[in-house]
Amino acid sequence: MRELVFALEYEPGCNRVADALADHPDARIRSLSLHATAEHLWRVDHATGTPDALDAIEDAFLTSDYYADCLATEDCGATQTTRILDRADDTLVLYSDWTRTPDCASVPHIARDHLGDGVLFETRHEGRHYTWRIIHSGEGDVGAFFDDLEAAVGECAQTEMLRTADTVTTANNGSENTGGLSPEQEAALRAAVEHGYYESPRKVDVGDLADHLDVPRSTLTYRLRRAEEHLAKQHVAGETVPDEPSASL
Known part of the structure; x- marks a missing residue:
């Protein structure tokens, strides 16, 4: 499939x-x-x-x-x-x-x-x-x-x-396998990092970043949101449950 x-x-x-x-x-x-x-x-x-x-x-x-x-x-x-x-x-x-x-x-x-x-x-x-x-x-x-x-x-x-x-069958209780980022999502995320979109305070807003990439603002917002969703899911899926702390003797 x-x-x-x-x-x-x-x-x-x-x-x-x-x-x-x-x-x-x-x-x-x-x-x-x-x-x-x-x-x-x-x-x-x-x-x-x-x-x-x-x-x-x-x-x-x-x-x-x-x-x-x-x-x-x-x-x-x-x-x-x-x-x-x-x-x-x-x-x-x-x-x-x-x-x-x-x-x-x-x-x-x-x-x-x-x-x-x-x-x-x-x-x-x-x-x-x-x-x-x-x-x-x-x-x-x-x-x-x-x-x-x-x-x-x-x-x-x-x-x-x-x-x-x-399609890939996963062992994550049937949750969606999101795969890797698309080239467009990866480019949007990379540009956002390089231009300080994720700095605090931000060095560029999404409108200026969209102008720089020559894409509609809504398209860039969508690509960043999907990339962030993918990375968040990937991070949570890769977490391991820590061992129970040993009881003090």
């Missing part, structure tokens, strides 16, 4: 959910379940954030011309149903189901075309950054998948490859 991880960075005005998340940087959406057939797509998403952020996310799902994961840049004529499964002060769980038309395109459907059936999907949406993790057999054509994906998103989003590798 192979793992494919990539991200879409949406331009303003191209995706109502991305716009809502960009307005509320502390909000997150992750998929709990995501399935696609040739004609349908349905998924369950778990959103976290402030009440105002969840209101904006809910509004984007329920009132805008938004179809879960549809990449069509104009009205594709799809039929979608979205239901709220749970709502609390800081969490929102949404169920979405849409029936596609010939004008619809989506990451799962493009993946089915090029990577075959039995593909598994995980997603995480933060700001304008939408990360996909795909588990597939490894027998498909990843290059053709990316070609069709870039054609489908057009100028609405930039695509960024983060990782492609064999």
